[in-house]
Amino acid sequence: MILRDIKFVLEFNPNKYISEIRKVMKEKKLNEEHATQFYYKDKFQDKAVQIRDESRCISDLYISCLGKYHTSETKEIIIHLVDELSEASLINVDGFMEVQIIFNLEQYISLTNHQKNQMLLNIIQRATKSVGDIFEWEYQPFQEAYNKVIEKNYENNYVWKKKVSPGRKYIAEVFCMHEINEYLIYMIVKDYRDKNELKRELLHRVSPHEFMFAPYLGDLKWLSDDSVALIGENPRRQWAVNV
Structure with missing residues (x-):
């Protein structure tokens, strides 16, 4: 197996919010189970989605810097963010x-975007160290990936x-900027000979989660000598740029 992904899950601990949940029980006339569900959807769910989405930038960059790390134990690490550790804090299934x-x-919520990326990277470092200790992995590749992310200033930009x-006159590039709170897709056209940039057009600005941006990334196709299009995963969706 190859370690292909690291995901974050923000866990909800009802005991931490029990006083607020009891207020909901009284105000909405609900039992504890239904009041807990109401409180989660009303006050916590958006934060869980925020963490899930904002962590994709740094996770993707880290895995890219790590490269193809082969293991016999796991293909994905799921980091559960918790208030307190349970007895079974490491599970492999x-x-x-x-x-x-x-x-x-x-x-976390009080931090700037750059500080959030720093915090998330350090959590990845702690998680991979914990998993690596259990499976006796060689940890140097993970340390190198950590260092590369810092060298890149936490910027996940790529062609x-x-x-x-x-006619071999132009080169078209689909340039992506995977930021903590958004994913930007540009079409860049360069001169074939000197590689000077001739045109840059923002095609899409979407959520940083791959479920939102992946459908736009199907193919890149020249429609003519001076017109190029980004083709979606659904080939009927195309976004053309004229030079």
Whole structure:
């Protein structure tokens, strides 16, 4: 197996919010179970989605810097962000390794985007170290990946695909900027000979989660000598740029 992904899950601890839940029980005339569900959807669910989405940038960058790390134990690490550790803080099932890390939600929310990325990277470092100790992994590749992310200043920018025009006059590139709170997709056209940038057009600005941006990344195709299009996963969806 190859370690292909690291995901974050913000865990909800009802005991931490029991006083608020009891207020809901009184105001909405609900039992504890239904009041807990109401409180989660009303006050906590958006925060869980925020953590899930905002962590995708740094997780993707870290895995990219790590490269193809082969393991016999797991293909994905799922980091559960918790208030307190349970007895079974490390669980490995069918190639999915679940690890618990103590997390301060209020502190995270107060940080700048750059500080959030730093915090998330350090959590990844702690999680991979915990998993690596259990499975006796060579840890140097993980340390190198950590260092590379810092060297890149936590910026996850890359050319997704490039293609030369039929007349070999231009090069088109789909350039992606995976930021903590958004994913930007640009079409860049360069001169084939000197590689000077001739045009840059923002095609899409979407959520940083791959479920939102992946449908836009199907193919790159020149429609003519001076018109190029980004093709979606659904080939009927195309976004053309004229040079």
